[in-house]
Amino acid sequence: MDRQEAIDQILDHFHNPRNHGEMPGASFSAEGINPGCGDVVKLYVRLGNDGRIEAASFEGQGCTISQAAASIMTEMSPGKTLDEIAAMDADLLIETLGREIVTNRIRCASLPLDVLKEGIHQFRGGDAPRSTDV
Amino acid sequence: MTEIQTPLNLAAIRADFPILDQDIRPGVPLMYLDNAATSQKPLAVIEAMDAYYRRYNSNVHRGIHKLSDEATNAYEDARKRIGKFINAASFREVIYTRNTTESINLVAFTWGRANLKAGDVVLSTEMEHHSNIVPWQMLAAEKGIEVRYIPVTDEGELDMKAFKEMLDERVKLVTVMHMSNVLGAIQPVREMADAAHAAGALILIDGAQSVPHMPVDVQALDCDFFVFSAHKMLGPTGIGILYGKRALLEAMPPFMGGGDMIKRVELSGSQWNELPYKFEAGTPAIAEAVGLGAAVDYLSKIGIENIHAHEQAITAYALERLAEVPGIRVLGPADAAQRGGLAAMTLEGAHPHDIAEVLNYHGVAVRAGHHCAMPLHQRFRIPASTRASFYLYNTFEEIDGLIESLYKVKETLKA
Numbered sequence: 001m002d003r004q005e006a007i008d009q010i011l012d013h014f015h016n017p018r019n020h021g022e023m024p025g026a027s028f029s030a031e032g033i034n035p036g037c038g039d040v041v042k043l044y045v046r047l048g049n050d051g052r053i054e055a056a057s058f059e060g061q062g063c064t065i066s067q068a069a070a071s072i073m074t075e076m077s078p079g080k081t082l083d084e085i086a087a088m089d090a091d092l093l094i095e096t097l098g099r100e101i102v103t104n105r106i107r108c109a110s111l112p113l114d115v116l117k118e119g120i121h122q123f124r125g126g127d128a129p130r131s132t133d134v
Numbered sequence: 135m136t137e138i139q140t141p142l143n144l145a146a147i148r149a150d151f152p153i154l155d156q157d158i159r160p161g162v163p164l165m166y167l168d169n170a171a172t173s174q175k176p177l178a179v180i181e182a183m184d185a186y187y188r189r190y191n192s193n194v195h196r197g198i199h200k201l202s203d204e205a206t207n208a209y210e211d212a213r214k215r216i217g218k219f220i221n222a223a224s225f226r227e228v229i230y231t232r233n234t235t236e237s238i239n240l241v242a243f244t245w246g247r248a249n250l251k252a253g254d255v256v257l258s259t260e261m262e263h264h265s266n267i268v269p270w271q272m273l274a275a276e277k278g279i280e281v282r283y284i285p286v287t288d289e290g291e292l293d294m295k296a297f298k299e300m301l302d303e304r305v306k307l308v309t310v311m312h313m314s315n316v317l318g319a320i321q322p323v324r325e326m327a328d329a330a331h332a333a334g335a336l337i338l339i340d341g342a343q344s345v346p347h348m349p350v351d352v353q354a355l356d357c358d359f360f361v362f363s364a365h366k367m368l369g370p371t372g373i374g375i376l377y378g379k380r381a382l383l384e385a386m387p388p389f390m391g392g393g394d395m396i397k398r399v400e401l402s403g404s405q406w407n408e409l410p411y412k413f414e415a416g417t418p419a420i421a422e423a424v425g426l427g428a429a430v431d432y433l434s435k436i437g438i439e440n441i442h443a444h445e446q447a448i449t450a451y452a453l454e455r456l457a458e459v460p461g462i463r464v465l466g467p468a469d470a471a472q473r474g475g476l477a478a479m480t481l482e483g484a485h486p487h488d489i490a491e492v493l494n495y496h497g498v499a500v501r502a503g504h505h506c507a508m509p510l511h512q513r514f515r516i517p518a519s520t521r522a523s524f525y526l527y528n529t530f531e532e533i534d535g536l537i538e539s540l541y542k543v544k545e546t547l548k549a
Contacts, residue, residue, distance in 0.1 A: 037485075037487045038503065064488050065487075104494070108487070
Protein backbone atom coordinates (compact mmCIF):
# COMPACT_ATOMS: atom_id res chain seq x y z
CA MET A 1 0.00 0.00 0.00
CA ASP A 2 1.66 3.25 -1.07
CA ARG A 3 1.11 6.64 0.54
CA GLN A 4 -1.83 7.75 -1.62
CA GLU A 5 -3.49 4.31 -1.36
CA ALA A 6 -3.29 4.51 2.41
CA ILE A 7 -4.73 8.04 2.35
CA ASP A 8 -7.50 6.91 0.00
CA GLN A 9 -8.40 4.00 2.29
CA ILE A 10 -8.59 6.40 5.27
CA LEU A 11 -10.69 8.85 3.26
CA ASP A 12 -12.99 6.01 2.20
CA HIS A 13 -13.60 5.00 5.83
CA PHE A 14 -14.03 8.67 6.77
CA HIS A 15 -16.57 9.45 4.06
CA ASN A 16 -18.31 6.03 4.15
CA PRO A 17 -17.99 4.97 7.77
CA ARG A 18 -18.83 1.32 8.48
CA ASN A 19 -21.12 0.50 11.41
CA HIS A 20 -21.89 4.14 12.04
CA GLY A 21 -24.51 5.25 14.51
CA GLU A 22 -25.94 4.59 17.93
CA MET A 23 -26.67 0.94 18.78
CA PRO A 24 -29.95 0.39 20.62
CA GLY A 25 -29.65 -2.38 23.20
CA ALA A 26 -25.86 -2.27 23.31
CA SER A 27 -24.20 -4.26 26.11
CA PHE A 28 -22.04 -1.25 26.84
CA SER A 29 -20.70 1.94 25.31
CA ALA A 30 -17.79 4.25 26.00
CA GLU A 31 -16.69 7.66 24.84
CA GLY A 32 -13.30 9.31 24.72
CA ILE A 33 -11.72 12.46 23.38
CA ASN A 34 -8.28 13.29 22.12
CA PRO A 35 -7.73 16.79 23.48
CA GLY A 36 -4.91 17.49 21.02
CA CYS A 37 -7.12 17.22 17.95
CA GLY A 38 -10.51 17.54 19.58
CA ASP A 39 -11.43 14.09 18.22
CA VAL A 40 -14.44 12.42 19.81
CA VAL A 41 -15.22 8.73 19.46
CA LYS A 42 -18.10 6.85 21.08
CA LEU A 43 -18.17 3.08 20.63
CA TYR A 44 -21.10 0.70 21.19
CA VAL A 45 -20.63 -3.01 21.73
CA ARG A 46 -23.14 -5.88 21.76
CA LEU A 47 -21.97 -9.15 23.26
CA GLY A 48 -23.19 -12.55 22.08
CA ASN A 49 -24.19 -15.45 24.36
CA ASP A 50 -20.68 -16.86 24.02
CA GLY A 51 -19.25 -13.66 25.53
CA ARG A 52 -17.64 -12.63 22.25
CA ILE A 53 -18.33 -9.30 20.60
CA GLU A 54 -21.24 -9.79 18.22
CA ALA A 55 -21.35 -6.27 16.80
CA ALA A 56 -19.79 -2.87 17.29
CA SER A 57 -20.73 0.59 16.07
CA PHE A 58 -19.45 4.12 16.55
CA GLU A 59 -20.34 7.78 16.49
CA GLY A 60 -17.90 10.64 16.54
CA GLN A 61 -16.31 13.64 14.99
CA GLY A 62 -12.79 14.74 14.32
CA CYS A 63 -9.92 14.17 11.95
CA THR A 64 -9.98 11.53 9.23
CA ILE A 65 -7.51 9.29 11.06
CA SER A 66 -9.51 9.05 14.29
CA GLN A 67 -12.80 8.46 12.50
CA ALA A 68 -11.35 5.99 9.99
CA ALA A 69 -9.67 4.16 12.87
CA ALA A 70 -13.03 3.94 14.66
CA SER A 71 -14.68 2.57 11.52
CA ILE A 72 -11.92 -0.04 11.14
CA MET A 73 -12.13 -0.87 14.86
CA THR A 74 -15.81 -1.76 14.50
CA GLU A 75 -14.89 -4.11 11.64
CA MET A 76 -12.09 -5.73 13.62
CA SER A 77 -14.00 -6.30 16.84
CA PRO A 78 -16.72 -8.88 16.06
CA GLY A 79 -15.74 -12.43 17.05
CA LYS A 80 -13.16 -11.24 19.59
CA THR A 81 -13.44 -11.78 23.33
CA LEU A 82 -13.14 -8.83 25.70
CA ASP A 83 -9.87 -10.32 26.98
CA GLU A 84 -8.49 -10.35 23.46
CA ILE A 85 -9.36 -6.67 23.00
CA ALA A 86 -7.98 -5.76 26.42
CA ALA A 87 -4.68 -7.43 25.50
CA MET A 88 -4.47 -5.84 22.04
CA ASP A 89 -1.92 -3.15 21.35
CA ALA A 90 -2.42 -0.43 18.77
CA ASP A 91 0.00 -1.95 16.23
CA LEU A 92 -2.59 -3.88 14.24
CA LEU A 93 -4.77 -0.76 13.95
CA ILE A 94 -1.75 1.34 12.97
CA GLU A 95 -0.59 -1.18 10.34
CA THR A 96 -4.09 -1.42 8.91
CA LEU A 97 -4.32 2.36 8.62
CA GLY A 98 -0.81 2.68 7.19
CA ARG A 99 2.03 3.34 9.62
CA GLU A 100 3.69 6.04 7.49
CA ILE A 101 0.51 8.09 7.39
CA VAL A 102 -0.35 7.95 11.07
CA THR A 103 3.13 8.00 12.56
CA ASN A 104 2.88 11.63 13.75
CA ARG A 105 -0.63 11.06 15.06
CA ILE A 106 -0.59 7.78 16.93
CA ARG A 107 -3.08 9.15 19.48
CA CYS A 108 -5.66 9.78 16.75
CA ALA A 109 -5.13 6.26 15.40
CA SER A 110 -5.25 4.53 18.78
CA LEU A 111 -8.16 6.52 20.23
CA PRO A 112 -10.89 3.99 19.29
CA LEU A 113 -8.93 1.11 20.83
CA ASP A 114 -8.29 3.14 23.98
CA VAL A 115 -11.99 3.97 24.19
CA LEU A 116 -12.98 0.32 23.72
CA LYS A 117 -10.53 -0.80 26.43
CA GLU A 118 -11.88 1.83 28.81
CA GLY A 119 -15.42 0.62 28.03
CA ILE A 120 -14.41 -2.96 28.85
CA HIS A 121 -12.77 -1.78 32.08
CA GLN A 122 -15.94 -0.01 33.17
CA PHE A 123 -18.23 -2.81 31.96
CA ARG A 124 -16.30 -5.13 34.26
CA GLY A 125 -16.96 -2.83 37.21
CA GLY A 126 -13.77 -0.76 37.12
CA ASP A 127 -13.71 2.85 38.20
CA ALA A 128 -14.65 5.53 35.74
CA PRO A 129 -11.61 7.37 34.37
CA ARG A 130 -10.49 10.33 36.41
CA SER A 131 -10.85 12.65 33.44
CA THR A 132 -12.37 12.47 29.99
CA ASP A 133 -8.89 12.18 28.51
CA VAL A 134 -8.32 8.49 27.81
CA MET B 135 -1.37 42.77 -6.13
CA THR B 136 0.42 43.75 -2.95
CA GLU B 137 3.82 45.22 -3.58
CA ILE B 138 6.47 42.92 -2.19
CA GLN B 139 8.57 45.18 -0.03
CA THR B 140 10.38 44.61 3.22
CA PRO B 141 12.84 46.70 5.23
CA LEU B 142 14.68 43.52 6.25
CA ASN B 143 17.68 41.83 4.66
CA LEU B 144 16.17 38.36 4.75
CA ALA B 145 19.22 36.50 3.44
CA ALA B 146 21.38 37.96 6.20
CA ILE B 147 18.76 37.27 8.85
CA ARG B 148 18.22 33.68 7.73
CA ALA B 149 21.95 33.06 7.95
CA ASP B 150 21.63 33.79 11.69
CA PHE B 151 19.15 30.90 12.08
CA PRO B 152 20.93 27.67 11.09
CA ILE B 153 17.84 25.54 11.85
CA LEU B 154 15.98 27.08 8.89
CA ASP B 155 18.48 25.66 6.40
CA GLN B 156 17.33 22.05 6.22
CA ASP B 157 15.26 19.63 4.19
CA ILE B 158 12.51 17.79 6.05
CA ARG B 159 13.15 14.93 3.62
CA PRO B 160 15.42 14.85 0.57
CA GLY B 161 14.61 17.72 -1.77
CA VAL B 162 11.84 19.20 0.40
CA PRO B 163 13.02 22.32 2.24
CA LEU B 164 11.58 23.29 5.60
CA MET B 165 9.21 26.26 5.59
CA TYR B 166 8.75 27.15 9.24
CA LEU B 167 5.39 28.88 9.68
CA ASP B 168 4.69 27.97 13.30
CA ASN B 169 6.14 31.02 15.00
CA ALA B 170 3.12 31.79 17.16
CA ALA B 171 3.76 28.44 18.87
CA THR B 172 7.47 29.09 19.28
CA SER B 173 10.11 31.02 17.37
CA GLN B 174 13.49 29.77 16.21
CA LYS B 175 16.66 31.00 17.92
CA PRO B 176 19.45 33.00 16.30
CA LEU B 177 23.10 32.06 16.80
CA ALA B 178 23.49 35.10 19.07
CA VAL B 179 21.08 33.53 21.59
CA ILE B 180 22.48 30.00 21.31
CA GLU B 181 26.04 31.31 21.70
CA ALA B 182 25.20 33.53 24.67
CA MET B 183 23.73 30.57 26.53
CA ASP B 184 26.62 28.36 25.47
CA ALA B 185 29.11 30.94 26.73
CA TYR B 186 27.38 31.08 30.10
CA TYR B 187 27.73 27.33 30.57
CA ARG B 188 31.26 27.19 29.16
CA ARG B 189 32.76 30.16 30.95
CA TYR B 190 30.81 31.50 33.93
CA ASN B 191 28.15 29.01 35.04
CA SER B 192 27.51 29.74 38.69
CA ASN B 193 24.62 30.49 41.01
CA VAL B 194 23.42 34.10 41.25
CA HIS B 195 23.12 36.41 44.26
CA ARG B 196 25.09 33.92 46.35
CA GLY B 197 28.77 33.24 46.02
CA ILE B 198 31.55 35.63 46.77
CA HIS B 199 33.65 34.51 43.85
CA LYS B 200 34.37 35.64 40.34
CA LEU B 201 32.06 33.29 38.47
CA SER B 202 29.10 34.02 40.71
CA ASP B 203 29.73 37.70 40.26
CA GLU B 204 29.82 37.35 36.47
CA ALA B 205 26.67 35.21 36.43
CA THR B 206 24.82 37.68 38.69
CA ASN B 207 25.87 40.59 36.50
CA ALA B 208 24.76 38.84 33.31
CA TYR B 209 21.45 37.79 34.87
CA GLU B 210 20.70 41.28 36.22
CA ASP B 211 22.00 43.10 33.14
CA ALA B 212 19.63 41.02 30.99
CA ARG B 213 16.76 42.10 33.24
CA LYS B 214 17.63 45.76 32.68
CA ARG B 215 17.78 45.34 28.89
CA ILE B 216 14.46 43.45 28.88
CA GLY B 217 12.95 46.25 30.99
CA LYS B 218 14.22 48.86 28.51
CA PHE B 219 12.83 46.85 25.60
CA ILE B 220 9.30 47.29 26.98
CA ASN B 221 10.11 50.67 28.57
CA ALA B 222 9.53 49.64 32.19
CA ALA B 223 10.26 52.50 34.58
CA SER B 224 12.58 50.35 36.71
CA PHE B 225 14.26 46.94 36.65
CA ARG B 226 12.36 46.29 39.90
CA GLU B 227 9.18 46.01 37.84
CA VAL B 228 10.59 43.15 35.74
CA ILE B 229 9.99 39.75 37.35
CA TYR B 230 11.44 36.59 35.86
CA THR B 231 8.92 33.74 35.68
CA ARG B 232 8.79 30.49 33.74
CA ASN B 233 6.50 31.77 30.98
CA THR B 234 3.37 33.83 30.25
CA THR B 235 1.20 31.21 31.94
CA GLU B 236 3.16 31.39 35.17
CA SER B 237 3.10 35.20 35.07
CA ILE B 238 -0.71 35.19 34.90
CA ASN B 239 -0.94 32.56 37.63
CA LEU B 240 1.36 34.68 39.79
CA VAL B 241 -0.99 37.66 39.49
CA ALA B 242 -4.07 35.52 40.09
CA PHE B 243 -2.71 33.82 43.17
CA THR B 244 -0.97 36.76 44.82
CA TRP B 245 -2.77 39.95 43.80
CA GLY B 246 -6.06 38.13 43.14
CA ARG B 247 -6.07 36.07 46.32
CA ALA B 248 -5.19 39.11 48.45
CA ASN B 249 -7.52 41.65 46.84
CA LEU B 250 -10.56 39.90 45.38
CA LYS B 251 -13.58 38.86 47.38
CA ALA B 252 -16.83 37.02 46.66
CA GLY B 253 -18.94 38.94 44.16
CA ASP B 254 -16.00 40.70 42.49
CA VAL B 255 -15.68 40.27 38.73
CA VAL B 256 -12.65 39.50 36.59
CA LEU B 257 -13.43 40.56 33.04
CA SER B 258 -11.67 38.35 30.49
CA THR B 259 -12.53 37.81 26.82
CA GLU B 260 -13.85 35.07 24.56
CA MET B 261 -10.65 35.11 22.54
CA GLU B 262 -8.26 34.42 25.43
CA HIS B 263 -5.69 31.67 25.52
CA HIS B 264 -6.55 29.07 28.17
CA SER B 265 -3.76 30.53 30.32
CA ASN B 266 -5.83 33.70 30.74
CA ILE B 267 -9.05 31.84 31.52
CA VAL B 268 -8.21 28.84 33.69
CA PRO B 269 -6.28 30.61 36.51
CA TRP B 270 -9.26 32.96 36.97
CA GLN B 271 -11.68 30.03 36.97
CA MET B 272 -9.54 28.37 39.65
CA LEU B 273 -9.59 31.58 41.68
CA ALA B 274 -13.36 31.82 41.18
CA ALA B 275 -13.80 28.34 42.66
CA GLU B 276 -11.66 29.34 45.62
CA LYS B 277 -12.90 32.87 46.34
CA GLY B 278 -16.39 33.05 44.89
CA ILE B 279 -15.45 35.73 42.36
CA GLU B 280 -17.08 35.74 38.95
CA VAL B 281 -15.30 35.54 35.59
CA ARG B 282 -17.07 37.22 32.69
CA TYR B 283 -16.02 37.25 29.07
CA ILE B 284 -16.14 40.15 26.63
CA PRO B 285 -17.67 38.76 23.41
CA VAL B 286 -15.96 38.61 20.03
CA THR B 287 -17.80 39.93 16.97
CA ASP B 288 -18.47 37.85 13.85
CA GLU B 289 -15.66 39.81 12.20
CA GLY B 290 -13.24 38.49 14.82
CA GLU B 291 -12.77 41.66 16.82
CA LEU B 292 -13.33 42.32 20.47
CA ASP B 293 -16.80 43.82 20.99
CA MET B 294 -15.79 47.18 22.48
CA LYS B 295 -19.38 48.31 22.94
CA ALA B 296 -20.12 45.23 25.01
CA PHE B 297 -16.88 45.76 26.94
CA LYS B 298 -17.95 49.22 28.04
CA GLU B 299 -21.37 47.95 29.07
CA MET B 300 -19.87 45.09 31.07
CA LEU B 301 -17.47 47.38 32.91
CA ASP B 302 -19.51 47.98 36.07
CA GLU B 303 -18.35 48.67 39.61
CA ARG B 304 -18.01 44.97 40.40
CA VAL B 305 -15.20 44.57 37.86
CA LYS B 306 -11.81 44.65 39.62
CA LEU B 307 -9.60 43.40 36.81
CA VAL B 308 -9.74 43.44 33.02
CA THR B 309 -7.47 40.78 31.52
CA VAL B 310 -6.98 40.69 27.76
CA MET B 311 -4.57 39.47 25.11
CA HIS B 312 -2.78 42.22 23.20
CA MET B 313 -2.75 40.22 19.98
CA SER B 314 -4.92 37.16 19.45
CA ASN B 315 -3.00 33.95 18.70
CA VAL B 316 -5.87 32.76 16.49
CA LEU B 317 -7.61 35.82 15.05
CA GLY B 318 -4.46 37.89 14.74
CA ALA B 319 -6.55 40.83 15.98
CA ILE B 320 -4.69 43.55 17.87
CA GLN B 321 -6.81 44.91 20.71
CA PRO B 322 -7.03 48.66 21.52
CA VAL B 323 -5.41 48.02 24.89
CA ARG B 324 -4.65 51.64 25.77
CA GLU B 325 -8.30 52.54 25.30
CA MET B 326 -9.22 49.50 27.40
CA ALA B 327 -6.74 50.50 30.11
CA ASP B 328 -8.27 53.98 30.33
CA ALA B 329 -11.78 52.56 30.53
CA ALA B 330 -10.74 50.00 33.16
CA HIS B 331 -9.03 52.65 35.29
CA ALA B 332 -12.00 55.00 35.00
CA ALA B 333 -14.17 52.16 36.34
CA GLY B 334 -11.77 51.54 39.22
CA ALA B 335 -10.37 48.30 37.79
CA LEU B 336 -6.83 47.21 36.94
CA ILE B 337 -5.75 45.81 33.58
CA LEU B 338 -3.52 42.85 32.75
CA ILE B 339 -2.28 42.54 29.18
CA ASP B 340 -1.12 39.21 27.79
CA GLY B 341 1.66 40.26 25.44
CA ALA B 342 2.86 36.77 24.45
CA GLN B 343 2.01 37.45 20.80
CA SER B 344 2.70 41.19 20.71
CA VAL B 345 6.11 41.80 22.32
CA PRO B 346 7.92 39.57 19.78
CA HIS B 347 6.40 41.38 16.82
CA MET B 348 5.67 45.04 17.53
CA PRO B 349 6.94 47.93 19.66
CA VAL B 350 5.51 47.75 23.19
CA ASP B 351 5.79 50.54 25.75
CA VAL B 352 4.21 49.47 29.03
CA GLN B 353 4.19 53.03 30.36
CA ALA B 354 2.48 54.40 27.25
CA LEU B 355 -0.09 51.58 27.50
CA ASP B 356 -0.60 52.48 31.17
CA CYS B 357 -1.12 48.79 31.96
CA ASP B 358 -0.92 47.48 35.51
CA PHE B 359 0.46 44.06 34.54
CA PHE B 360 2.03 42.93 31.28
CA VAL B 361 3.12 39.34 30.69
CA PHE B 362 5.08 37.50 27.98
CA SER B 363 7.33 34.52 27.18
CA ALA B 364 10.91 34.45 25.90
CA HIS B 365 10.53 31.51 23.55
CA LYS B 366 8.18 33.31 21.17
CA MET B 367 10.66 36.21 20.77
CA LEU B 368 13.81 34.31 19.70
CA GLY B 369 14.70 33.42 23.29
CA PRO B 370 14.79 30.07 25.07
CA THR B 371 11.93 28.15 26.64
CA GLY B 372 11.58 28.12 30.41
CA ILE B 373 11.64 31.85 31.04
CA GLY B 374 9.01 34.55 30.88
CA ILE B 375 8.35 37.99 32.29
CA LEU B 376 5.83 39.60 34.56
CA TYR B 377 5.90 43.38 34.38
CA GLY B 378 3.89 45.13 37.08
CA LYS B 379 3.59 48.69 38.31
CA ARG B 380 5.92 48.99 41.26
CA ALA B 381 3.36 50.11 43.86
CA LEU B 382 1.17 47.11 43.01
CA LEU B 383 4.05 44.65 43.17
CA GLU B 384 5.22 46.14 46.48
CA ALA B 385 1.78 45.56 48.00
CA MET B 386 1.39 42.01 46.70
CA PRO B 387 2.28 38.97 48.82
CA PRO B 388 4.96 36.64 47.41
CA PHE B 389 4.07 33.76 45.08
CA MET B 390 6.33 30.90 46.12
CA GLY B 391 8.41 30.69 49.26
CA GLY B 392 12.05 29.73 49.37
CA GLY B 393 15.55 31.00 48.87
CA ASP B 394 16.30 34.40 47.32
CA MET B 395 12.79 35.77 48.01
CA ILE B 396 13.50 36.49 51.67
CA LYS B 397 15.46 39.11 53.51
CA ARG B 398 15.53 37.31 56.80
CA VAL B 399 14.23 33.95 57.99
CA GLU B 400 13.56 33.00 61.56
CA LEU B 401 11.77 29.90 62.71
CA SER B 402 8.91 32.07 63.91
CA GLY B 403 8.51 33.85 60.57
CA SER B 404 10.24 35.55 57.66
CA GLN B 405 10.66 38.93 56.08
CA TRP B 406 10.30 39.25 52.29
CA ASN B 407 13.04 40.47 50.02
CA GLU B 408 12.72 43.66 47.98
CA LEU B 409 11.51 43.75 44.36
CA PRO B 410 11.98 41.96 42.05
CA TYR B 411 13.46 39.17 44.19
CA LYS B 412 10.36 38.82 46.36
CA PHE B 413 8.78 36.92 43.47
CA GLU B 414 11.81 34.85 42.48
CA ALA B 415 12.08 31.97 44.92
CA GLY B 416 14.80 29.40 44.34
CA THR B 417 17.64 29.23 41.85
CA PRO B 418 16.28 30.87 38.69
CA ALA B 419 16.74 30.04 34.99
CA ILE B 420 20.07 31.85 34.64
CA ALA B 421 21.19 30.68 31.20
CA GLU B 422 17.66 31.36 29.96
CA ALA B 423 17.76 34.94 31.29
CA VAL B 424 21.07 35.43 29.50
CA GLY B 425 19.47 33.98 26.36
CA LEU B 426 16.46 36.28 26.61
CA GLY B 427 18.81 39.23 27.04
CA ALA B 428 20.60 38.23 23.83
CA ALA B 429 17.25 37.83 22.06
CA VAL B 430 16.20 41.34 23.05
CA ASP B 431 19.55 42.67 21.79
CA TYR B 432 19.05 40.87 18.49
CA LEU B 433 15.50 42.20 18.05
CA SER B 434 16.70 45.72 18.89
CA LYS B 435 19.57 45.46 16.41
CA ILE B 436 17.20 44.51 13.57
CA GLY B 437 14.65 47.02 14.88
CA ILE B 438 11.27 45.92 16.20
CA GLU B 439 9.58 48.55 13.95
CA ASN B 440 11.27 46.95 10.93
CA ILE B 441 10.18 43.49 12.04
CA HIS B 442 6.63 44.76 12.44
CA ALA B 443 6.69 46.36 8.98
CA HIS B 444 8.00 43.13 7.44
CA GLU B 445 5.27 41.09 9.11
CA GLN B 446 2.57 43.54 8.02
CA ALA B 447 3.75 43.19 4.42
CA ILE B 448 4.00 39.41 4.55
CA THR B 449 0.60 39.10 6.27
CA ALA B 450 -1.09 41.32 3.68
CA TYR B 451 0.47 39.17 0.95
CA ALA B 452 -0.59 35.95 2.69
CA LEU B 453 -4.19 37.14 3.16
CA GLU B 454 -4.37 38.16 -0.49
CA ARG B 455 -3.04 34.83 -1.73
CA LEU B 456 -5.14 32.76 0.70
CA ALA B 457 -8.26 34.49 -0.64
CA GLU B 458 -7.46 32.92 -4.04
CA VAL B 459 -7.74 29.36 -2.72
CA PRO B 460 -11.31 28.03 -3.03
CA GLY B 461 -12.74 26.77 0.27
CA ILE B 462 -10.23 28.57 2.50
CA ARG B 463 -11.69 30.82 5.19
CA VAL B 464 -9.32 32.92 7.28
CA LEU B 465 -10.40 33.77 10.84
CA GLY B 466 -10.15 37.31 12.18
CA PRO B 467 -10.19 40.84 10.79
CA ALA B 468 -9.95 41.13 6.99
CA ASP B 469 -7.68 44.19 7.15
CA ALA B 470 -4.00 43.22 7.54
CA ALA B 471 -3.28 46.58 9.21
CA GLN B 472 -5.40 45.51 12.20
CA ARG B 473 -3.66 42.16 12.52
CA GLY B 474 -0.45 40.60 13.60
CA GLY B 475 1.51 38.14 11.49
CA LEU B 476 -0.60 35.03 11.43
CA ALA B 477 -3.51 33.47 9.59
CA ALA B 478 -5.63 30.74 11.17
CA MET B 479 -7.85 29.10 8.58
CA THR B 480 -10.33 26.41 7.82
CA LEU B 481 -10.65 24.53 4.54
CA GLU B 482 -14.05 23.24 3.61
CA GLY B 483 -14.21 19.46 3.65
CA ALA B 484 -10.89 18.92 5.43
CA HIS B 485 -10.03 18.57 9.11
CA PRO B 486 -7.30 20.98 10.32
CA HIS B 487 -5.06 18.14 11.47
CA ASP B 488 -5.26 16.44 8.12
CA ILE B 489 -4.37 19.72 6.43
CA ALA B 490 -1.34 20.16 8.70
CA GLU B 491 -0.30 16.57 8.04
CA VAL B 492 -0.27 17.04 4.27
CA LEU B 493 1.35 20.49 4.55
CA ASN B 494 4.11 18.85 6.60
CA TYR B 495 4.63 16.33 3.82
CA HIS B 496 5.40 19.29 1.55
CA GLY B 497 7.73 20.92 4.08
CA VAL B 498 5.36 23.48 5.55
CA ALA B 499 5.33 23.51 9.37
CA VAL B 500 2.07 24.91 10.75
CA ARG B 501 -0.02 24.27 13.82
CA ALA B 502 -3.42 22.64 13.82
CA GLY B 503 -5.86 22.39 16.69
CA HIS B 504 -7.60 24.82 18.98
CA HIS B 505 -4.37 26.71 19.80
CA CYS B 506 -5.30 26.68 23.50
CA ALA B 507 -8.39 28.76 22.67
CA MET B 508 -11.24 26.25 22.77
CA PRO B 509 -13.90 28.83 23.78
CA LEU B 510 -12.99 30.97 20.76
CA HIS B 511 -13.32 28.01 18.38
CA GLN B 512 -16.66 27.10 19.98
CA ARG B 513 -17.78 30.68 19.44
CA PHE B 514 -17.10 30.31 15.70
CA ARG B 515 -18.59 26.78 15.78
CA ILE B 516 -15.47 25.07 14.46
CA PRO B 517 -13.60 22.26 16.22
CA ALA B 518 -10.16 23.49 15.27
CA SER B 519 -8.21 25.52 12.74
CA THR B 520 -4.91 25.40 10.88
CA ARG B 521 -2.59 28.30 11.64
CA ALA B 522 0.32 29.70 9.67
CA SER B 523 2.28 32.27 11.66
CA PHE B 524 5.14 34.42 10.48
CA TYR B 525 8.29 36.04 11.82
CA LEU B 526 11.20 38.17 10.72
CA TYR B 527 12.92 35.35 8.79
CA ASN B 528 9.91 34.28 6.70
CA THR B 529 10.01 35.06 3.00
CA PHE B 530 7.39 35.85 0.41
CA GLU B 531 8.50 32.66 -1.37
CA GLU B 532 7.46 30.70 1.72
CA ILE B 533 3.96 32.19 1.43
CA ASP B 534 3.92 31.02 -2.19
CA GLY B 535 5.04 27.62 -0.90
CA LEU B 536 2.17 27.58 1.58
CA ILE B 537 -0.36 28.38 -1.15
CA GLU B 538 1.02 25.76 -3.55
CA SER B 539 0.96 23.19 -0.75
CA LEU B 540 -2.65 24.06 0.12
CA TYR B 541 -3.61 23.16 -3.45
CA LYS B 542 -1.80 19.85 -2.94
CA VAL B 543 -3.77 19.38 0.30
CA LYS B 544 -7.02 19.80 -1.63
CA GLU B 545 -5.83 17.25 -4.19
CA THR B 546 -4.67 14.69 -1.60
CA LEU B 547 -7.71 15.02 0.66
CA LYS B 548 -10.12 15.50 -2.27
CA ALA B 549 -11.45 18.58 -0.47
